[in-house]
Amino acid sequence: MASGVKPRVKVPKKAAAGDTITIKTLISHKMESGQRKDDDGNIIPRSIINRFTCDFNGENVVDITLEPAISTNPYFEFQALVPEAGEFKFTWYDDDGSVYEESKMIAIG
Amino acid sequence: MELTRRNAIVLGASALFVAGLPKQGRAATSDEVIAAFTGGAEVGTGDIELTAPEIAENGNTVPIEVSSTAATEILVLAMGNPTPNVATFKFGKLAASRSASTRIRLAGTQDVVAIAKLEDGSFVQASSTVKVTIGGCGG
Numbered sequence: 001m002a003s004g005v006k007p008r009v010k011v012p013k014k015a016a017a018g019d020t021i022t023i024k025t026l027i028s029h030k031m032e033s034g035q036r037k038d039d040d041g042n043i044i045p046r047s048i049i050n051r052f053t054c055d056f057n058g059e060n061v062v063d064i065t066l067e068p069a070i071s072t073n074p075y076f077e078f079q080a081l082v083p084e085a086g087e088f089k090f091t092w093y094d095d096d097g098s099v100y101e102e103s104k105m106i107a108i109g
Numbered sequence: 110m111e112l113t114r115r116n117a118i119v120l121g122a123s124a125l126f127v128a129g130l131p132k133q134g135r136a137a138t139s140d141e142v143i144a145a146f147t148g149g150a151e152v153g154t155g156d157i158e159l160t161a162p163e164i165a166e167n168g169n170t171v172p173i174e175v176s177s178t179a180a181t182e183i184l185v186l187a188m189g190n191p192t193p194n195v196a197t198f199k200f201g202k203l204a205a206s207r208s209a210s211t212r213i214r215l216a217g218t219q220d221v222v223a224i225a226k227l228e229d230g231s232f233v234q235a236s237s238t239v240k241v242t243i244g245g246c247g248g
Contacts, residue, residue, distance in 0.1 A: 020205035033214070035191055060201025062209065067194040069187055071170040071212040071245075079205040 005029055009090055011104040015082045023054065023061075026075045027092050027100060033068035049074055049100075051093040057086040082106060139186060139193040143224065146184045146197075152224060152232045156180070159223040159235040160210075168215040168245030176208030177233075180225035183207070189219025214245035 010024040027049065034046025048068055054061040061080045080088070085108045092100040143152070160174040175183045175198065185195040198209050207225075215221070222236040 055201075056203050059203050060199075061203045062201060063199040064209070065197040065199075067196060068192060069190050069195040069214045071214055074211070076209060076211050078209040081203045081205040083203070 005094075005098075005100055007090065007092060007100050007102040009088075009102050009104055011088055011106060013105075014107050014109050017082065017084060017108050019082050020079050021082055021106075022077065022079050023088070024075070024077045025052070025054070025090060026073055028073050029092075029094075031068070031070060031072045031074065035068065047095050049092045049094050052076065053091045054078070054080070055089045055091075056080060056082070057084070061088075082108075084108065139188050142184075142186060142193055146224060146226075147232045150230075150232055152234045154235065155233045156227060157183070157223055157225040157233045157235045159185075159221065159237050161221050161237040161239050163238075164240045164242070165215065166242045168217065168241040168243055170212045170245075171215050171239060171241070172210065172212050173221060174208065174210035175223045175225075176206065177225045177227070178207060179228045180207040181228055182226040183209075184224045184226075185213070186222045186224070187213065187215055187219060188222060190214070190216045195221075215239060215241045217241050217244045 005028060007027040012021050015021050029049050032044055032047040036044050038044055046068060048066060050066055052064045052066060062078050064076065066074060085106060088104045088106065090102045156179055157177045165171040175185060177183065181200060183198045186193045187195050195213050200207050218240045220236050220238050222234060224232055224234040226232055
């Protein structure tokens with residue numbers, strides 16, 4: 001499932017050094033749970049994003065393990081410390097081996 | 110189908126069968142998942158908060174929030190789902206607060222449980238019952 005996957009991330013453009021900011025992330029993905037059946041009664045194989053990580057300048061913020069019970073288009077909201085200017089890196093790992101990446105710069109000021 | 114005596118018996122028996130089987134399986138697996146996370150350590154109550162709606166109309170997207178002041182990891186479980194695991198949050202060095210929110214699927218009315226591993230190595234849990242009008246597992 002590599003089609004139509006689009007990560008979206010909301011990070012403030014500026015923050016004061018040492019500030020706490022709220023980050024919201026969403027990725028469009030159908031998160032097929034492996035429990036549903038198609039019209040012929042065959043089980044639709046599981047296809048989900050199984051891991052999401054957020055790092056800032058190489059330092060980990062959160063590392064989340066996802067299971068099939070996470071809703072379609074996985075959404076996460078969490079808080080991060082911004083000690084200096086730099087780059088937030090977001091990574092999603094798909095069951096099929098695909099890796100989706102997104103990054104956002106943040107300035108101090 | 111006509112509701113004859115024979116049909117009624119067949120229906121009743123199969124309903125009992127369906128209702129009886131999965132429950133045993135579920136109880137065992139959620140206990141196993143908790144044991145795997147805590148390593149058999151005792152789970153107390155305290156520094157963990159789970160925010161979930163009392164009633165969710167659609168089990169496909171139920172917003173939840175977990176927060177704690179000293180957790181390094183938080184495990185979220187849905188006790189009534191076919192597989193109880195929902196998510197594991199690990200907080201790194203730059204996590205400003207030990208809280209996160211997301212949206213989860215619930216198969217039906219059930220307890221949602223959050224277990225946190227605290228910095229001192231102990232475990233605490235919180236749970237919340239969510240009433241689900243339409244289940245989120247599909248057919």
